Amino acid sequence: MAEPLKVAYSPCPNDTFVFHAWAHGLVPGADAPEVLFADIDLTNGIAERGELDLLKISYGQLPWVLEEYALLPCGGALGRGCGPLVLTREPDADLTGGTVAVPSERSTAYLLFRLWAAKAVPGGFGKIVVMPFHEIMPAVRDGRVDAGLVIHEARFTYGRYGLHNLADMGEAWERETGLPIPLGAIVARRSLGAGRLEELADTLRASVRAAWDAPEASRAYVLEHAQEMDPAVADQHIGLYVNAFTEDLGAEGYAAVETLLTRAAAEGLVPPVDPGALRF
Incomplete structure (x- = not known):
């Protein structure tokens, strides 16, 4: 008997909602994978080390792993009205020379932040510090x-x-580009082969559709891993991050990814990416 596929995704409600059916063997014809729960900064590192078969990573990490991993056209997070926020104690704070905490320097959030800051904070920051997501607002x-x-x-x-x-x-991204925000990507080993990658994409789509068809079926799984999140907030989270782009990136989704990585490369934030490498 073949070993189960090893996958990693975060305990956030959108990921557990999307993966619930597959993780519980409820997708016909697809064996349940072996699941590792890890926050996005950890999965970014796991992908860079090439340690697992399929992972949820940040689009900001994608340029560093595309040689070994292929981007799947479904299962990830893109959307509108769901971008990262810069929070301060005062409503009109001047961040010139200031210290800003970020959850990762290999994330879409960080790329969007740096693209925004190039115009909004021309004097530059004093320091960028990386800290766990849950520590940022208290800090x-x-x-x-x-x-x-x-x-x-x-x-x-x-x-x-x-x-x-x-x-x-x-808001800044959508105003300038008119495109959705590319946040989290699903990648799988290229060595699995194109046929297997297509099968995994079909499995993920089926898992997404199963979650939409019977949202209550995943509720206990979602809340179990939601780190004491209020159920109403978990529902808002899912509603915001699980959408048509989760089922399929489509032309607009791919355009958003290409635009983000092209702009980030132009600012020297990521290595250049051949758009053709985004499709397998």
Whole structure:
């Protein structure tokens, strides 16, 4: 009997919602994989080391792993109105020379932040520090950093920390490009072969559709891994990040990814990427 496929994704509600059916052997014809839960910064590193078969990573990490991993056209996170936020204690804070906490320097959030900051903070920052996602809002609140770049459910909860939304990276991106925001990508080993990659894409699509068809079926799994998240916030999270682009990137989704990586490469933030390498 073949060993199960080894996959990794985050415990965030959108990922557990998307993968629930597959992870529980509920997709006809597809064996349940062996699952590792890891936050995006960890999966980015795992992909760079080439350690697992299929992972959810940031689009900001993609240029470093495309030689070994292929981008699957489904299962990931793109969307509108769901961009990272820059949070501060004061509503009109000047970040020139300041310290900004970010969850990763290999993330879409960081790329969008740097593209925004090139225009919005021409004087530059004093320091960028990487810290775990859950520590960022308390660090801003307590004055240990001047601002924090946050993602996911933080857009629903930052008010609890008395913080202000200085800028929405997604709004800036959509205003300039008209495209959705590419956040999280699903990648799989190229060595699996094109046929197997197509099978995995079909399995992921089936898992997404199963989640939509019976959302209550995944609820216990989602909340089990949601790190004490309020169920209402988990529902908002899923509604925001699981959408038509999760089922299939399509022409607009690929255009968004290409635009992000092209702009980031022009700023020296990532290595150049041949658009053809984004399709297998």
